[in-house]
Amino acid sequence: MMSKTSKELLEQFRSQCKARGLSITPQRTAIYEALIGSQDHPRTEDIYNRVKTAFPDMSIDTVYRTLCLFAEIGFVHLVEGYGEAKRYDPDTECHHHFRCMRCGRILDFREPRFDALDVPERFKQNCAVSNIKVVLEGVCDHCLQKTVES
Amino acid sequence: MMSKTSKELLEQFRSQCKARGLSITPQRTAIYEALIGSQDHPRTEDIYNRVKTAFPDMSIDTVYRTLCLFAEIGFVHLVEGYGEAKRYDPDTECHHHFRCMRCGRILDFREPRFDALDVPERFKQNCAVSNIKVVLEGVCDHCLQKTVES
DNA sequence: TACTATATAAGAATGATTCTTGTTCAGCAA
DNA sequence: TTGCTGAACAAGAATCATTCTTATATAGTA
DSSP: OOSSOHHHHHHHHHHHHHHTTOOOOHHHHHHHHHHHTOSSOOBHHHHHHHHHTTOTTOOHHHHHHHHHHHHHHTSSEEOOBSSSSOBEESOOSSOEEEEETTTOOEEEEOOHHHHTOOOOHHHHHHSEEEEEEEEEEEEOHHHHHHHHHO | OOSSOHHHHHHHHHHHHHHTTOOOOHHHHHHHHHHHTOSSOOBHHHHHHHHHTTOTTOOHHHHHHHHHHHHHHTSSEEOOBSSSSOBEESOOSSOEEEEETTTOOEEEEOOHHHHTOOOOHHHHHHSEEEEEEEEEEEEOHHHHHHHHHO
């Protein structure tokens, strides 16, 4: 999934922080490591729980602030959602999502045919489009199964 | 934008409610009318404000419940968002969104080339895909302009 | 017209997130 | 190495969106 080793990513994290004049704190480092170690689409609280072992008295506010900062910088992507808690995507390479509208599950998929979609002229000219993605909405296999059972 | 007149839509609303055993209350009717009269992507509170004139003591909880119900039924679509308040889309026909990641603005667009995207086999077989859409993320013209000014 | 299940209003409760304030610390300079 | 300063942090209060609880009202039906 990740094309770089976590060591390389950490080095990149440090240099990017420096380049932007951001302090490299133990908290930020821990949050970054928790992110790149995630295979899912964690909410802020998930990351908080994952770093809490190593940092028992980290404030959850720090996690909120840091993830928000990381999303702005591009270290992580904010996942499109439907009004629940924000979820982040450590995979910043082009991919797409299936979203279960019943349980909220997110399934990633790669689809080269979708990666090269051409941005309409109108947006190309007036806006700065940083990402283009396809979202499938529906009901996942788990939820379909539950429906059948009941 | 709407291919049916609001009178036709209201009639459809009534028959759909009946078919599902749902009471046709003045509140639901007002909320439905506010929805089909919207050219934007209103939040629950926006709809609440729009019906408040006619129903000064409608509870906002009713608006929450009703919009949620309407989304389940398909009278309205829930818009993909980024952790802020839910937003609804009265336009249930196939279209796509540009999303400004700075101010949250949503721009609709039609793009026939995007409407016919083929759902990957994996989802076709195991999941019930009800909607496929393209999301452009970026910074809108307004926000770009502000950046230039400052 | 009366009945009953459904829907509603009001306000309390919850969950996610942000703000405020005082403290700590990373990065830089002496 | 030490001291300084602005940035970052912890803690808890505050806010915002949403849901829940409960008592009342009403739509649809008998």
